[in-house]
Each structure stands twice: as C-alpha cells, then as structure tokens.
Amino acid sequence: MSPRGVATPDVRERLFAAAERVVERDGPGALTSRAVTTEAGCAKGLLHTHFAGLDAFVAELCLDRFARAAGQAQALSRLTGRNTVAGNLDTVVLALLDAAGPALSGLAMSRAASSQRIREAMEGGAPGFRAIEEAITAYLAAEQRLGRVAEAVDPGTAALAIAGTAHHLLMTSWPGAPDPRLSMARLVALLVDGPGPSVRHPDERRPD
Template sequence: MPTGVHIRDARKQLFDAAERVLLREGPSALTSRAVTTEAGCAKGVLHRHFADFDGFLAEFVLDRVGLIDGQTAALREAAGTGTVAGNLTAALTALFESVAVAVVGLVGARDELRDRLREAWPAGVPVLTEAAIMIGSYLAAERELGRVAADADVDTLAAMLIGTGHLMFADRTGVPPEAEAVHKMVTAIVTGVARNPLR
C-alpha cells in the first residue's frame, strides 16, 4: 500500500477514535492510550504520525473544524429559501449536536493544546469562531437578498446566536434542547432584522 494512503487512513482512524472517546467520556478521558485502544491499534501508530499527543490533538481539532466547511456551503445555499429562523435553527442544531461542543470543552481543558492551536488559529476559539463566520456569512447572504435588514450587524448577530446556542447545548451529559427551544432562541435574536415570516 502506498505510504501516503496508509498515513491518511491511520490519521482518519485515530481522529475518528478520538471523536468517539471525546463524545462518550469527555475531554479528561482523551489520552493517547484511550485513542489507540479505541482505534484498535498499537500506541506506536499515533507516535509514528504525530510528534506528541498535543500535536495529535491540535490536528484533530483543526480536522474537525474543517468539517464545518460543508455546513457553511449548505447554509449559504439555503439563503433565500425557507425562513431565516428555520435555516438558522437547523444549522445551529446540526452544529451543536456534532462534536463541536466537545471540541470546545477539550480546547478549554488543555493549556498546551491552546498554545499549539494559536500557531494555526491566532484568534478566538476554534469551532466557535468558524461557526460564527458561517452564520455571519449566511446572514450577509440573506441581507443581500433583502430578507435581513440592510443595516443589520450580521457579525454581532452571529456571535449572539453561536454564544447562546453553545450555552443551550453545553451540557454534554444532559438532554439536548428540543428544536422548538432552539427556534425560540433564534427567533428572539433575529426578529428585529428578519424581513420574512419566521415560521
């Protein structure tokens, strides 16, 4: 098997294993042994592809942040369809029901990881920052279509939606909020600027 394919597969296998451990047991359970055990491989496999465990975690976080790109494209394509609140509700629910909340907790729990991430991500918290950019981009597209007020501060609205959404979904072990609760929150934030029915 060519080396490039083998490395890519090993990385994906390890990243997927890290995600499963993180979602199931939380940031404190995420160790190199837990990851390799979950992946079903020897511990040396991780160290063959990454200088150390914090380097692995930094690349894992950036890989998971990259998954938001697909969500960003889908949300932008939704501009002009449905309702603004409905589109935002769906996007926020998909984002926060993914590994996003757990990744934020992981970044908050590990100082060395935050230091590593600053090399590639100089400002903000990965995932939350990228998510705010995604929501701001969508709101800007809706503003261009006239479905959001021309004077709406889409970056501030995006930050409010992401921050409030994160608070709603932050309890990893609790029951996630129902769609109606997320829709109510979104509606409260965008009612003043949305130019279309919210339902």
C-alpha cells in the first residue's frame, strides 16, 4: 500500500484496472470507492484525490476504454494488406467485449450522473463508437482497393453494422451471460467474407 504523501505512479490506470477486476469478479453493485482503492492496494482517499467522486471515476473509466478501442481501430491502417481482414477487425471489436466491458457499460448505465458525463464528453468530441466506425470504414476501403474485400461490400455500411452491433452487445450483456464475442466474430466474418463455414470462437472446443 502506498503511504500517505508518496506519489503513486500511473494512478489513473492503477485505479481503472482495479475497478475492472472488482466489477468482473463481484458485479457492478460491488463497486465502491473503498472497493477500488482496496483492490488497487492504495490509500482509501486516493480515488477522491484524483476524481470528483465515484460517478466521475466511472465516466472517466468508460471514456478511457472507449478511447483505447478507438486508438486500436485507427491502428488498423497499419495492418492493411496483412493477415486476414476479419482477423484484423476482430482484434479491435473483440477488445471492446472483453470480460469487463459489458459489466462496465452496465455500471455506467445504472449511474445517471456517469451516463450524463459520458454523453457530454462524446458530444464534445471524445473518441468513441463514431471514431471506431470511421476508422473501420477507412480500413475496409483500403483493403477493398487491394482486392481483399469484395466490391459488393460497402465499407461505411459494414463499419456501421460492426460498430453498432458492438455497442448493442455492450449495452445488453452482463456478467454470466453468453459470451458476446462469438456473435461479434460471426458478424464480422459474414460482412467481410460472405456466407461460409460457421465461425468458431477461439475458446470454443471442437467436438471430438
């Protein structure tokens, strides 16, 4: 535990990661300022030193994770022509739906003040699903020019379907529900590759 008066390095990320662990393990109802700081192994007042209360903390956590996913989407341009198109997209959209993602979204939705802060930040230009959609559109268009995406695919429509579905799954999933990543992987493959063999999530076991 960090003693009082001693700076904690990377305190925001330390607290964010601790909150994700609490929500994933114990559910959104278990998230309190004390639960976060105890999980992070730091002074109990540290969260309120850096954030204007728990609602502000939850909003900043969600905005940070949306921005991280948007950054991953923008990095897709560096993968143009490499690996598979569906695989490259999976690295972005499945990151949104990791174990803590749906729980954090549910947490934000249950806290009106957090939701309001997130909405205002998005309206002010904070990166989120719109940035993800735009980055996927540009990536699909680039791959289409290389002949790796069929001409029949409209990049903007496909990107909207991918980003919109990811948003829907985040808002309607909860801990213990079926893993939303499988549905997302199937949608990506269908939009990019067209109908074909069923898509199997990497964690799914093949029958003997």
